[in-house]
Amino acid sequence: MDMNFCIWGCGIRGKNIFHFMDKSNVRAFIDSSPSVQGTEYEGIPIISFERYLKDYQNCVVIVTPHYEHYEILSRLEKEHIEALSVLLLPPEIFEIPVPELFEIIEKKTKAEGTLFLYGLNLYSLLLLERFQQKCPVRVIPEEGAAEWLLRRTEVCFPGCLGNLDEVGENMLYLTSNGYEHLDIPVKNKAGLYDFMYDIKDYHNPQIEAYRGIHCGRRCFIIGTGPSLRISDLDRLKESGDICISVNGIFRAYDSTNWRPDYYLMGDRNRFEDLKDELLNQYQVKNMLVTDTCLRDRSFSKFQRYHQSFLQISPSCPPLFSDDFSYGAYAGGTITYDCLQFAFYLGCKEIYMYGIDFDCGEKEVHFIDSYSGFSAPMSARLYEQSRAQLAYETAERKAHELGIRIYNASRQSKLDVFERIDFDEVMSRG
Template sequence: MKKKIVVFGTGEYSRRFLMVKDEISYYVDNDESKWGGKHQEKGIYPPAQLLSEKKTNLVITIASMYYRQIAQQLKELGFIEGEHFYKADSVLESLGIFRKVSLYKNKHKGGRAFIIGNGPSLTGSDLSLIKNEISFASNQIYLVYEQTDWRPTYYTMIDIYVARNISREVQHIDAPKFCAHPTLSALGPMCNTYWLHEKIVLDEEKKRLPPPFSEDVSHVIYDGSTVTYFSLQLAYYMGFSEIILLGIDFNYPGISLDTENNATYKKNVEQTASHFHRDYHKVGEQNHIPRLNEMYNAYKSANDFLKSKGVSVYNASRKTKLDIFELVRLEDWIR
């Protein structure tokens, strides 16, 4: 008998299940005002509804930022973690939402690709030089379209704040999109989009460790505090043996890099451009503060891993403070 999948929670986190809504039996929520209503075309019930079900016929998934509290609530109702209820990510993975990317494994074996950063040095004229190359780009890259007829082959995104800020614009990007799974709650289902199970590696004190480099992004892809690290792992999975970076300035003028006391910042009118377009971040938008030490560790992990696999990475950025990859002139790489 097929088990019933019940989602506990109807907030933003539950939007991840839009991709598999036909697999969901119903939702439960602690908010009495929602009981008897509908969420994502399925009914909403009180937690007591779960007691009317045969436990062995249930898969309860917690789609909420309050996982620990809800887990305790379910335990008090007699449900066992790992047997009756699970984290949302593990259920989504079991439903195959992350495995679709396997269509791209070694798709470009032995080829070369450009990974585009959004630093101040990036220009439309440089992108026009590589318009016939395979390329990865991310976030607000569409702001450069007015300067060039270049378009990315693939689009990537990992940041939940960016996803919230530009969710409408992303819908119109005409390229296969590869996104870290937490952004699904902000972006919702999109055509031609692949969701990857992103993982942050922490030590016992909950501090970030240098991330591993994924050899199989259909299973897991590691967070390196920069979307470029995400793209590097994806490029390796696709089989590229040569990768050229462009627009990776590794420099954020105008942004206070105080990550001890602040994790995010809001742009003000006085800030200078930290990206290639003056309106890359709009005034008042919330964004993560760049964590340069974590990013540097991630780039080092990528360089060490890719070298061991015979994959060459070059940095053709016009202005860059990133010293890990060999620096080259873009013109020398134009075919």
């Protein structure tokens, strides 16, 4: 590919993407941290944005940071800087890399004749570069594709751009789950973004033991909002209801004999802060932790499950896992993973509790000593918007399967699920 790039962010995501690209086309990393500016990563300079404006403006910027992603894109757009987002990439490239991904894609596409890719973006450019030597590749730009990207692509890959009339009876591969909901007038369409069930290492056979284990039971998903009461946890202990909880809930353990039946953790920053306590002091029987937290590490007390970070937007709602032994789809909140897990357990009545869903001036929980990683306000607002879409997906899935989800939080701004009084639920026994 003759298109030159600067990767915004020399963190985990930026480095992961770099290793999937032709390194000769990456001119620099842009990073806001003065401590790394002026250094190098694998021979590639790490620069400030000001240095980019001075010396590298002919390069397309690839935006990688998770938080403030859209703010960076908006800033670049206002300054008329050509930029591409990583959010259309499969997470197997930018989140937890799968080195053999292109081999998996080659088998998945069964490329014979022309390979048709719908959507002009960073992902389709990587696929084009990879497969053009093996078979003819045609990229069908989506409506509204950026003019600058059309021009650059035609210069770098002459004759690669096509139109829908060419597809005919061939398979059209969508290069983003955002295209899934578009009215594309082609008979044969297939997604090329979700690899949950294609990668054998995602499957954890130990988790299969949980499938349907609580069939027909009711369960409570316990959040850690300020409305949580220790006395309510005591009542849940007495009732014997199935409980799933998350993150810093163990701060309640010194005040109650209640313990969750299942504990989930998905935030890698929080995990680094809390893992030693979870391993040595506050462990419960079933602790499930995402592969994004564990990375290449293994702890016998944690059961690994895969978490897939596909694009989420109002026009692109999150997917919902049908088999938790292969993993869960991320949705801006670990309680979305809990919902997918509760479905897998076979629970038919699910009560959300302690889900205040309120981003105030500071991050607050049920106890002042909650501690652990605290995300900035912009990040919390971003994740709450994603969580709203995820909860809406869960409600649709529940309706489809005849499962009821209620919000039994004592105070909450979450209005997706039917509200119900916690005391009333507990009085039913």
